[in-house]
Structures are given as structure tokens and as C-alpha cells.
Amino acid sequence: MRVSDLPLSADVVAHYEAGGITDLYPPQAAAVDAGVTRGQNVVVAVPTASGKTFIAELAMLTAGGPALYIVPLRALAREKYETFSELPGVEVGISTGDLDSPEELGAYDIVVATSEKVDSAIRSGASWVDNLACVVVDEVHLLGSEGRGPTLEVTMATLGRRAPDVQVVALSATVKNPDAIADWLDADLVRSRWRPVDLRTGVCADGRVAFDDGTTLDIDSVDEEANATVGTGATVELVRGAVDDGGQCLAFVNSRREAEALASRLADEDLGDATAVASEVREEGRTDTGRRLADCVEGSVAFHHAGLRSEHRALVENAFRARELKCICATPTLAAGVNVPARRVVVRDQQRYTGSGMEWLPVLEVHQMCGRAGRPHLDPYGEAVLVAGNADPDDLETRYVGADPEAVESQLADREALRTHVLAIVASGFAESRAGVLDVLDATFYAHQTEKSLAGLVDDVIADLVDWEMLVDRGGTVADGNGDEDERDGNDAGGETARPGDAGNDDSDDGDGGELTATDLGTAVSRQYVAPRTGARIVSGVRTMETMETVTGLTALEVVCDTPDMHGTYLGNRERAAMYQYARSHADELTTSMGESGEFERWLESVKTARILLEWAEGVPTEDLVDRYRVGPGDLESRVERAEWLLGAAAAVAETLDADGSAFREIRDRLG
Numbered sequence: 001m002r003v004s005d006l007p008l009s010a011d012v013v014a015h016y017e018a019g020g021i022t023d024l025y026p027p028q029a030a031a032v033d034a035g036v037t038r039g040q041n042v043v044v045a046v047p048t049a050s051g052k053t054f055i056a057e058l059a060m061l062t063a064g065g066p067a068l069y070i071v072p073l074r075a076l077a078r079e080k081y082e083t084f085s086e087l088p089g090v091e092v093g094i095s096t097g098d099l100d101s102p103e104e105l106g107a108y109d110i111v112v113a114t115s116e117k118v119d120s121a122i123r124s125g126a127s128w129v130d131n132l133a134c135v136v137v138d139e140v141h142l143l144g145s146e147g148r149g150p151t152l153e154v155t156m157a158t159l160g161r162r163a164p165d166v167q168v169v170a171l172s173a174t175v176k177n178p179d180a181i182a183d184w185l186d187a188d189l190v191r192s193r194w195r196p197v198d199l200r201t202g203v204c205a206d207g208r209v210a211f212d213d214g215t216t217l218d219i220d221s222v223d224e225e226a227n228a229t230v231g232t233g234a235t236v237e238l239v240r241g242a243v244d245d246g247g248q249c250l251a252f253v254n255s256r257r258e259a260e261a262l263a264s265r266l267a268d269e270d271l272g273d274a275t276a277v278a279s280e281v282r283e284e285g286r287t288d289t290g291r292r293l294a295d296c297v298e299g300s301v302a303f304h305h306a307g308l309r310s311e312h313r314a315l316v317e318n319a320f321r322a323r324e325l326k327c328i329c330a331t332p333t334l335a336a337g338v339n340v341p342a343r344r345v346v347v348r349d350q351q352r353y354t355g356s357g358m359e360w361l362p363v364l365e366v367h368q369m370c371g372r373a374g375r376p377h378l379d380p381y382g383e384a385v386l387v388a389g390n391a392d393p394d395d396l397e398t399r400y401v402g403a404d405p406e407a408v409e410s411q412l413a414d415r416e417a418l419r420t421h422v423l424a425i426v427a428s429g430f431a432e433s434r435a436g437v438l439d440v441l442d443a444t445f446y447a448h449q450t451e452k453s454l455a456g457l458v459d460d461v462i463a464d465l466v467d468w469e470m471l472v473d474r475g476g477t478v479a480d481g482n483g484d485e486d487e488r489d490g491n492d493a494g495g496e497t498a499r500p501g502d503a504g505n506d507d508s509d510d511g512d513g514g515e516l517t518a519t520d521l522g523t524a525v526s527r528q529y530v531a532p533r534t535g536a537r538i539v540s541g542v543r544t545m546e547t548m549e550t551v552t553g554l555t556a557l558e559v560v561c562d563t564p565d566m567h568g569t570y571l572g573n574r575e576r577a578a579m580y581q582y583a584r585s586h587a588d589e590l591t592t593s594m595g596e597s598g599e600f601e602r603w604l605e606s607v608k609t610a611r612i613l614l615e616w617a618e619g620v621p622t623e624d625l626v627d628r629y630r631v632g633p634g635d636l637e638s639r640v641e642r643a644e645w646l647l648g649a650a651a652a653v654a655e656t657l658d659a660d661g662s663a664f665r666e667i668r669d670r671l672g
């Protein structure tokens with residue numbers, strides 16, 4: 001099938017042909033046959049670099065109305081925005097900014113947005129959502145993600161109510177159960193393992209790589225350097241071999257420290273010269289992290305992790321695409337983000353520390369790393385190598401090379417997530433009763449995938465929200481976690497995860513539990529896009545501030561930093577005593593007494609975050625804060641951004657309570 005055969009304008013056809021796209025890949029042709037250009041719902045589950053973006057463009061260009069492209073990451077949103085902006089005659093908008101500032105995007109042909117931004121727009125009643133003709137969901141397999149999954153599936157369920165005739169095209173990695181996702185979306189499934197560039201995957205042990213196609217590759221015998229992580233020597237040789245052969249390489253490790261250490265080691269290998277890129281890195285920031293990155297980049301090697309400033313990450317990605325860098329040493333997050341393919345991918349570490357010990361990476365995550373190997377039109381083949389290190393090579397082959405990825409399973413039966421979405425469903429007017437809430441949730445992937453009822457957990461969540469003065473339940477009865485009905489007074493909000501019976505054994509859907517109404521507070525919390533538990537903490541903080549003699553910027557920052565929506569800041573053993581003393585000396589400015597916090601260590605971390613942000617607002621240079629508090633420049637950047645959002649939300653909540661929110665507004669202005 002040729003591009004010229006498709007129902008596209010002459011300008012669009014010429015655009016594709018000028019870019020070398022004349023014939024469709026087999027998965028693309030299959031998507032056309034499935035009706036992607038005729039308004040049909042389609043789920044596409046194919047490997048990386050097999051043409052999913054082109055399929056999405058076909059759907060959006062032929063939908064006959066505005067289109068929405070949903071992505072999981074802001075960096076990916078920017079990349080797709082730039083790609084779609086090249087389409088002739090198409091106006092493209094992007095929506096990734098503050099979650100509390102609705103934007104009118106109806107004038108655009110294509111809107112690129114994160115799932116959180118779309119959810120926020122739906123909650124705010126944005127009119128452009130009603131007129132959508134096509135919705136494309138990128139990385140739909142993230143339905144199984146604990147963080148983003150519940151938001152994505154509830155967003156799709158509520159989108160179906162706002163735009164019931166919208167075409168849905170979902171793009172997925174190769175997962176075990178794409179048919180379940182397709183069935184949920186009432187879509188045809190295009191499933192293929194075809195790739196434009198052949199990929200062979202193998203395990204490296206004892207100086208030899210055994211690939212899954214039966215071939216082998218011998219590498220020079222290397223001795224591990226003292227104090228180097230096991231497998232580093234083999235990784236260096238594999239990277240050098242790819243570069244010597246005219247290719248580029250991605251090397252995945254399990255931590256920021258390891259990414260930097262490996263990049264520093266490789267920079268001594270004389271892989272190339274990227275002095276010009278190094279100069280750009282230095283111009284973008286003068287922190288120790290930036291200087292270490294620039295030093296590595298001079299040797300045509302970079303490291304990439306969330307601790308880098310966004311400008312540095314973008315510089316590294318763009319320089320790698322331009323072939324100015326030979327190798328990127330990265331944490332696994334790079335594999336799930338922007339498009340940076342390479343000739344060879346080396347996965348040195350297959351385990352990572354999770355707080356309770358070392359755990360094996362999911363098969364899907366490793367497959368996504370391996371899928372970055374092989375660039376269409378640039379590489380004759382792609383290679384992915386898992387370095388055995390201390391692991392048994394046969395076990396690695398069985399665990400990853402010969403294994404299918406995990407099935408996608410809904411994460412909606414999580415009390416924290418469900419609490420957020422139940423409040424939004426009521427506050428946005430999608431439901432006015434318990435039965436109405438359950439009816440909305442019946443359109444989710446969870447309801448489609450399992451016969452287990454959410455009724456008991458919904459009842460517990462409603463009780464939490466009533467207790468926190470965000471919902472009013474007018475006289476109804478609600479079921480307890482075992483299917484019996486009793487009166488609830490909302491005082492058992494308790495823990496954050498479902499009891500075994502809550503999402504599994506409750507089949508009680510009788511009765512609507514009375515009329516549910518969002519209070520002004522509940523509506524404000526939902527529209528500010530903060531978690532209800534964050535809203536409850538802000539309310540507590542505001543009420544305490546009204547009784548305090550001394551309210552400062554630190555007071556406001558402590559409130560918002562002590563919420564689940566603020567990223568934590570690591571508190572090392574050497575810092576703990578100093579931070580404890582800081583909290584004691586500023587006790588009259590804090591809303592939490594030191595003996596009152598149920599999670600003292602976490603609260604002390606929030607005090608550290610508040611202190612860092614206060615010093616930032618007072619003009620302390622980034623490089624000083626990074627050095628003094630051992631945070632990455634990217635970590636500081638993200639916390640400033642989240643603080644601005646949360647301070648704005650806190651000011652809005654204070655206004656709803658007829659309280660003084662000036663402390664939140666003033667420190668927010670100083671952060672900006």
C-alpha cells in the first residue's frame with residue numbers, strides 16, 4: 001500500500017514523500033485495513049520504530065474534526081508537538097502547563113497533552129473536549145502503571161461521556177493482552193512483531209554474547225576496575241565495539257550515580273569529540289552536575305537521568321539524534337520517554353533498588369530498552385545485549401530474552417487513586433449518587449477486566465471525602481466492605497489501600513446511597529487538580545495558620561511540602577540532626593508540632609524541601625543549593641514547579657474557606 005493511495009490531501013502526500021515515506025509498513029497497512037482512516041477504533045500493539053506515529057497521524061488527518069493526542073510525559077508531548085507541526089495545513093496546540101489553568105484549545109486541529117492535563121480539562125469543563133473527533137492514546141499500556149494508569153482509564157471513561165462518538169486509536173508496546181485493551185475500547189486490534197530493522201537480542205557472559213538468532217559475538221577480555229560495578233568492563237567493550245563499527249549506543253544502568261560513573265569511564269575511551277556540544281552544556285548551567293556532564297560530553301558520551309535540568313536533557317537527546325554523541329548512559333526512564341534509537345543497546349543492570357531491596361525489572365521495561373536498538377534508514381540491524389554480571393546467563397535468557405511481557409492490569413482499585421477520581425466524578429457533574437459513580441466507573445478498564453466490584457471501596461472513599469468536608473452524602477446508607485449496609489459517619493478514613501474484601505468480595509450494588517454533592521471545598525480541590533489528601537492537609541494547615549502569631553513563607557511552604565503531591569527529598573543520615581535543629585529553631589513558623597507528626601521522618605523531609613525552596617526564593621544560587629543539600633538540578637527544578645502549582649492550589653483552598661491565603665500567594669510570586 002502506498003501513501004498516495006490514502007485519503008490525504010496532495011500537500012500531505014507530498015510532505016510524506018519528501019520525507020522518504022512512500023510505501024506503508026505492514027502494521028501501517030493493517031491499521032488502514034482495520035479502518036483507522038474511516039473513523040474506526042483501533043488498538044495498535046507493535047514494536048518500537050514500527051510506524052505507530054504515522055498511524056496516529058493518519059487517524060487525526062482523516063477524522064473530520066479536532067484531534068487529541070494523549071502522552072504520558074511532557075518531554076514526549078514536546079517531541080510530538082514538533083513532529084505534528086511539520087504537517088502542512090495543520091494547526092497544532094500543546095497543553096502541558098500548570099494543571100490549575102484551563103486553556104481554550106478549540107482553535108487547533110491537533111492538541112497534544114498529557115493525560116493529567118486532559119483529566120484537568122475535563123474536570124474544568126473545557127468546551128473543546130466536547131468537539132473532539134479523534135483521540136489518540138500513546139503508550140496505552142501504561143494503564144498498568146500505579147501512578148498514571150488510574151488517571152488514564154478514568155479519563156478515557158469520562159471522555160466517552162463528553163464526546164460519545166469520538167474515534168479512539170490506542171498505541172501500545174507489545175504486551176501480553178492487547179486484545180483486552182481492544183475489547184475494552186470496542187476497537188479492532190492490529191498486533192505485529194514486525195520491525196523495519198532486524199533486532200537480535202542476547203546475553204553477554206564470559207566474553208561472549210549469545211544472540212537469540214543463534215549467532216555469537218566475542219568481545220575483548222577485560223578486567224573489572226577496582227570499585228567498578230560488576231559488568232562495567234564488558235559494557236565498555238560493547239559500547240566501544242558499536243562505535244568502532246560506525247554506530248551509536250545506549251547503555252542502561254539502575255541509578256543516577258551509576259549512569260554518571262559509567263559515562264565518566266567511557267569518556268576516557270576516546271570515542272569521539274563533541275566539544276561544541278560540551279560548550280552548550282556549560283552555557284546552560286554551572287552546577288557540579290552540569291560540569292560533570294560537560295566533561296563527559298567532550299568525549300562524545302553523556303549521562304541522562306531525572307536529576308539533570310530539562311535543558312540539559314534536551315541538549316543530550318538532540319545531540320544524540322544528530323549523531324554528535326556516540327553514547328548515552330541512562331536510567332531506565334529514558335526507554336519510556338523520548339525517541340532516541342541507537343545501533344546497540346546494552347542493559348548492564350537488570351535489577352534496581354526499590355526501598356525494600358533489589359528487584360528484577362519488569363519484562364516489558366527491559367523489552368522497551370531493547371526496542372531502542374536499530375534506527376530505520378540508518379542502521380542495517382539492531383542489537384540488544386544484557387550483561388550477565390553476577391547473574392546466571394541462562395536465567396537472564398529465560399527471564400527476558402525468551403519471555404513475553406507482562407499483561408496490562410488495571411491499578412484503579414487503589415484507595416488514594418480512587419478517592420481522587422470519585423471526587424472528580426461528583427464535582428464535575430458526571431454523577432450525583434453512589435450508583436451514578438459506580439456507573440461511570442463501570443466504563444473503566446478495571447470494570448472490563450475483572451468481575452470484582454469496586455462498590456465497597458467506593459463506599460470507603462465516599463466516607464473519607466465526607467469526613468474531609470469535600471462531599472455531602474444526603475441521608476443515604478452505604479455498604480461496608482463485606483456487602484452489608486450500615487450508617488457511616490465518615491470518621492474512619494484510615495489507611496490508603498483497600499482491605500482484601502473491599503475490591504474483591506463485595507457484590508452489593510443495591511441502592512444509590514443518597515444524593516452526593518461536592519462542597520465548595522471539594523470542587524476547589526478537584527479543579528485545582530490536587531489529591532483529596534493533599535486538600536485535607538492544606539485545610540488543616542490553613543486552619544492552624546489562623547491561630548499562629550508568626551506566619552511566613554516557610555509556613556506556607558511547609559504546608560504544601562507536607563502533602564502527597566510534593567515529591568519527597570532524600571534526607572541523609574548526616575543531614576538529619578541539622579534538619580532537626582532547623583525545625584526546632586523555626587517551630588513557631590511550622591504548622592506541625594514536632595511531637596505530633598505520625599510520620600516524623602517524612603515530615604522532616606518535607607521541612608528540608610521547604611527550606612530549600614525558601615532559600616531558592618531568597619535568591620540563593622542553584623549551584624549552592626545543589627551542593628549544600630545534595631539534590632540534582634533537575635530535582636530542584638521540578639520541586640520549584642510543583643511548589644508553584646501547590647501554593648496556587650492552597651491559596652484557592654484558603655479562599656474557599658474564607659481564610660487568608662496571602663502567605664501562599666506571596667511565596668509563590670517569589671518562587672516564580
